Amino acid sequence: MNHNQFFEFLKKWREYKKYPPASGWPSEIVWGGTFWKNIKRLHEFTASNNHEYETSFFYVEGDIISTVPFKGEKEQVVSRHRLKVEFVPAKGDFYNRQIIVDGKVIKSESIKQAKIPSKINAGFLFNAHSHPVHFLPDKKTKTYGFFSAMDINSLISSGVMVSGLVTDEFWLVAKTDKVVSQIGEVGVEMLQNVSDQAYAGDKYLEDVIKNQMKDWGLVFYRTQFGHRLHRVI
Numbered sequence: 001m002n003h004n005q006f007f008e009f010l011k012k013w014r015e016y017k018k019y020p021p022a023s024g025w026p027s028e029i030v031w032g033g034t035f036w037k038n039i040k041r042l043h044e045f046t047a048s049n050n051h052e053y054e055t056s057f058f059y060v061e062g063d064i065i066s067t068v069p070f071k072g073e074k075e076q077v078v079s080r081h082r083l084k085v086e087f088v089p090a091k092g093d094f095y096n097r098q099i100i101v102d103g104k105v106i107k108s109e110s111i112k113q114a115k116i117p118s119k120i121n122a123g124f125l126f127n128a129h130s131h132p133v134h135f136l137p138d139k140k141t142k143t144y145g146f147f148s149a150m151d152i153n154s155l156i157s158s159g160v161m162v163s164g165l166v167t168d169e170f171w172l173v174a175k176t177d178k179v180v181s182q183i184g185e186v187g188v189e190m191l192q193n194v195s196d197q198a199y200a201g202d203k204y205l206e207d208v209i210k211n212q213m214k215d216w217g218l219v220f221y222r223t224q225f226g227h228r229l230h231r232v233i
Contacts, residue, residue, distance in 0.1 A: 001026035003035065003125075007059040010161060011123060019161060022176045025219045029172070029229040031064070036226045038066040039128065042166045043225075045069045046130040054129040056081040057164075060099055060122040067101050072129070081127075085120050087111070126172070128164030134199050144168055145195040146205075149188040152218075156182060169224050178217035187216070206232050 001009065006029050013020050038055060045053045053069040060083070067081045081102055087095040095116060099107040129151075133142045144167030155163045156179060165171040183191070190212045197208055209220055210233045220232040 001028065002030045003032050003059070003064055004062060007123065007125060010125065013161065014123075019175045019177045019179060022178065022217075022219060025174060025176070025231065027231050029221065031229070033064045034066070035064045039166055039170055040225055042069050042128065042130045043168065045071070046132050046166070050132040052130055052132065054127060056127045057125040058083045058101070058122065059125050060085060061117075061120065063099075063107075064125070065099055065101065065106065083122065083124070085122055087116055126160070126162035126164055128166055128170075130166040133168075136199075136201065141201065142168065143199045143201045146198045147171065147173060147191065148195070149183060149191050152183055152187070152191060156180065169222065170229065172221040172229060174219050174221075176217045176219060180216050183216070209233055 006026070009020075009024075009026075035057070038057075042053050042055055045051075052072040054072060055069050056067045058065045058067075058081075065083070084100040086098045086100060088098055090096050090110060093113045094110050095113055096108050097111050097116075098105045131145050134144060135141065136143060147163075147165055151163065151165070152173070155173060155175065162172060162174045165173070180187075194205070194208055194212065198205055202208065206222070213220070213233060218233075221229045222232050223229045
């Protein structure tokens with residue numbers, strides 16, 4: 001599934017006001033445009049000062065639009081963004097299509113009045129945040145944590161369907177129609193265990209996620225920067 005199809009998929013289920021079944025989520029997602037450039041930028045910002053950063057991704061007529069990375073604390077960051085598309089009269093029968101995020105024009109292009117669509121195909125994709133590096137006792141080996149209990153609980157308690165995590169790779173978590181209402185104390189312990197194993201550089205991390213989170217009603221995706229996103233569970 002490419003990013004255009006992924007947006008249509010999300011839009012359809014949002015219109016239904018339901019979450020997809022686990023079987024409905026694709027096995028792979030391919031990102032185009034400047035997506036990976038912006039994911040890497042989030043990683044670089046965090047690497048510069050060990051603070052979490054966040055950015056929101058929007059879809060506008062085939063393009064993926066991202067917000068400027070927002071700096072949070074060392075252990076958390078909160079996101080609030082708004083997207084608007086306007087057509088501003090220019091010379092003759094031309095208009096400027098302006099993509100406005102958080103009140104700032106981030107992209108503008110000229111378009112003939114006759115080509116202005118009656119309805120803009122645009123909307124929210126997901127928010128992604130970054131986690132800082134962790135060093136093993138040798139003080140040389142870099143590792144990273146996993147989604148925290150706060151991350152997962154925030155997703156579950158919100159109306160948002162998808163959330164991203166940037167470490168030295170990219171993770172995506174999404175809700176299904178069987179999503180749990182809360183993860184509880186046992187879930188917190190599970191997530192801490194996953195993060196502990198991730199911090200330790202455990203090469204069997206995907207197996208741990210599959211075994212411990214199979215009944216949560218969530219699907220997880222993972223990939224290295226620039227590659228296809230593949231489904232873990």
